[in-house]
Structure formats: C-alpha cells, structure tokens
Amino acid sequence: MHQIKTYNAIAPEGMARLEKEKYAINESDQPEGIILRSKKLQEADLPASVLGVARAGTGTNNIPVDACTEKGIVVFNTPGANANAVKELVLMSLLMSVRPVVQGINWVQQLTGSDVDEQAEAHKKQFAGQELEGKKLGVIGLGSIGAMVANDAYRLGMEVMGYDPYVSVDTAWSISRRVHRAKEISEIFTSCDFITVHVPLQEKTFHLIGQKEIAMMKNSVHLFNFARAEIVDNKAVMAAIQADELASFTTDFADEKLLHHDKVTVLPHLGASTAEAETNSAKIAVRTLKNFIETGTIKRSVNFPAVEMAFHSPYRITVINRNVPNMLGQISAVIADSKINIDNMINRGRDQYAYTLVDIDESDESKIAEVAEKLRATKDIIRVRVIKKEEVPY
Numbered sequence: 001m002h003q004i005k006t007y008n009a010i011a012p013e014g015m016a017r018l019e020k021e022k023y024a025i026n027e028s029d030q031p032e033g034i035i036l037r038s039k040k041l042q043e044a045d046l047p048a049s050v051l052g053v054a055r056a057g058t059g060t061n062n063i064p065v066d067a068c069t070e071k072g073i074v075v076f077n078t079p080g081a082n083a084n085a086v087k088e089l090v091l092m093s094l095l096m097s098v099r100p101v102v103q104g105i106n107w108v109q110q111l112t113g114s115d116v117d118e119q120a121e122a123h124k125k126q127f128a129g130q131e132l133e134g135k136k137l138g139v140i141g142l143g144s145i146g147a148m149v150a151n152d153a154y155r156l157g158m159e160v161m162g163y164d165p166y167v168s169v170d171t172a173w174s175i176s177r178r179v180h181r182a183k184e185i186s187e188i189f190t191s192c193d194f195i196t197v198h199v200p201l202q203e204k205t206f207h208l209i210g211q212k213e214i215a216m217m218k219n220s221v222h223l224f225n226f227a228r229a230e231i232v233d234n235k236a237v238m239a240a241i242q243a244d245e246l247a248s249f250t251t252d253f254a255d256e257k258l259l260h261h262d263k264v265t266v267l268p269h270l271g272a273s274t275a276e277a278e279t280n281s282a283k284i285a286v287r288t289l290k291n292f293i294e295t296g297t298i299k300r301s302v303n304f305p306a307v308e309m310a311f312h313s314p315y316r317i318t319v320i321n322r323n324v325p326n327m328l329g330q331i332s333a334v335i336a337d338s339k340i341n342i343d344n345m346i347n348r349g350r351d352q353y354a355y356t357l358v359d360i361d362e363s364d365e366s367k368i369a370e371v372a373e374k375l376r377a378t379k380d381i382i383r384v385r386v387i388k389k390e391e392v393p394y
C-alpha cells in the first residue's frame, strides 16, 4: 500500500485517480508522497519516507525545495493547469482599470425613486472610462500565464510587448509573432501603458518592480501583480500612487498598506480560484506523483530533470545522485559486478543533480536488494529505489 498525505483540500476529481486498493490517504505519518496546495511545508514535515511532493498549483515557494533536493525528494508542480483562470482575471482587471464599472454598479444600487433610469442617464458621465484598444501592454514573464495574457491582449486590440530572457521553446512557439519581444526589461518600463508581471518568486525576482523601476514608467501606467506579493515593492507603489506617479495598481495579494485607496485594487488571491483550475491542478498533481511512485518517471519537476522510459523489465532501479563525473560508470559497474543484466538505462542531469533509471532483467529480490544497498553506499549517491513492475490487467 502506498501512503499519501494531503494538506489543504485537494479536488476529489484528482484524488479519485489514486485507487483504493493501492493507495491509503492520510493514514500514516510516514508517507511516500505529499500532495498540497498552499500549506507552508517545513523540513519537519518531510520524514525520510517521503519520495515526492506534488503541489496542485504553479508556485512552489511554500515548499523548502533546496532541502528536498538535498534529501533526494522530487518536487512537482502543475504549470499551466491554472493559467487560463489567472489569464481571465488579468484580462478582467485590465478592463476594470480603465472602466469604473464597480463604482458605477454600486452607485446605481443606492438610487431611489421611480426615475432611476433618468438619474442614471444624467449622471453616468462620472463613470466614463477609456479603451484598451491601441494601448501598449508590457508582459514580464512569458510562461503559461504570460503567454496567454499576451496573446489575448493582442486579440483585444492592444499593442503587446513581452520580456522573458528564459522563455521555454514550448511557450515561445505558442506566443503570437505579433507580440514584440523586448531585449531589456527597461523597454517595458519606459514604453508601456499597462504592465503586468508573471514571473515566479525567486531571489532574482524579489522586488523586481520597485522604486527605480516605477520611476522609469510614465505617470499614466496601470500596474498589475498576479504573480506573487514579493515581486512588487508595495511601499514603492504606494509612494508613487500618492505622488500621482502611477495611475493604478491591481494586485492579487492583500497587504494592509494597500487598502482604502481608490487607485489600488486588492483581490484576495483569486487568480486560480475557479472550479476548473482547482480540478485541473489536482488531476495533474495526482497523476504526476502516482506515475513517479509507480514507475520512477519524473515529469514537471522543479528540482530534478524530466526522465521517462518505457517500463518492460520485472524491476527498475532509480538513482538520484550528485552530478559529478563517472557516476553512470559506477552505477553500471555495481550492477554488472552482481551479475545482473541491464535491459535499458536512461540518465539525465540538471544543475548539480542527476537521475538515472536502470531496468534490470532480474527477479531475485534478495540479489536486487543487495545491489541497491551497494549503490546506497556509493559516494555522491543520494537516493536509490527499487520498483517492481506492476501487472497491468488487460
């Protein structure tokens, strides 16, 4: 029985993928897998039994990823599963930043009398807005969300400029060629009317937009943060808003200093809060973790390379090791010394770590356990697993 621990409510459509005969949920403090959403995971939540942590969502800053990597725990996320939900909220916010619809709706509600229609017509001028068409939008970070925002804003008639020095080949293909690529981030700051940020929170992106960056912007800029609170320096934003150096700020992250200002809109982290996004993320997180537990396949990991190989042999050995010279040679030698035949093998490295799958033509469990122990004792090997191929019923 595989033990799984969940934190937060994970959509049942996702959890249903863990068959009752094979998976026990929240029955052990020594789980093989953890599935979570926003729970801030501490190192203490990671007993030695944990092989993988799957986040039903994109950002993984609530997970101690470096500590996981060091322990050979694979961390997965579900990039793209909630991108459409965030994109729709960003588009709505772009429109709302120039059309005071909420103010108009609230104003109509407090009218009284049989002539509300006439009153509405007479005073509607105060809620006149502007249009997005022809205005220039800057999108910082062209990943799953940024790419969708850029494409759809273009379809709304905006001129769009994107900035992402690390854009992946996949998303690069999905971005309309009409989206102009900025070579420097400063091009976005100095030339756009609307600026939206869609980068992950990392050391390099902490306060990516602060006083210096806002100073480069036109005073008429509408700024949006649907990425992570810490990516924008809210103190600098408020100083600019109060000095009329920024037209508006919309953020998905509540912060006391942003409240009660009519040019600042604060949403209670609603980006991915749609039924569709929660279901999608849960399904993908569960499928990824289950595949890893049952076959060792790594897909959508933030700390280990993607590795996949068809599983035909009776047993598979998986090895996580430091990415130093001759590890593959040592792994093969330990297995060959035990007179075990290797059927198939794949190895991928990523930064300082590497991952290897070795399929062996051997069914003697004690012989395999012996080899696994020898591998565990090898310098620079962090984790070794032995996986038995499951019989798939036809």
Ligand SMILES: NC(=O)c1ccc[n+]([C@@H]2O[C@H](COP(=O)([O-])OP(=O)(O)OC[C@H]3O[C@@H](n4cnc5c(N)ncnc54)[C@H](O)[C@@H]3O)[C@@H](O)[C@H]2O)c1
Pocket (backbone or CB within 6 Å): 058, 059, 079, 080, 082, 083, 086, 140, 141, 142, 143, 144, 145, 146, 163, 164, 165, 166, 167, 168, 171, 198, 199, 200, 201, 204, 205, 226, 227, 228, 252, 269, 270, 271, 272, 273
């Ligand atoms: N508001 C919400 O509820 C909500 C929901 C989902 C995601 N998010 C946030 O949005 C972020 C983006 O999500 P995504 O699914 O598009 O992620 P993604 O990984 O698909 O895309 C992130 C992009 O940012 C780029 N990038 C990284 N550093 C950069 C930098 N310094 N300058 C420019 N580009 C840079 C990467 O190359 C990548 O293309 C997530 O990391 C998460 O923090 C928020």
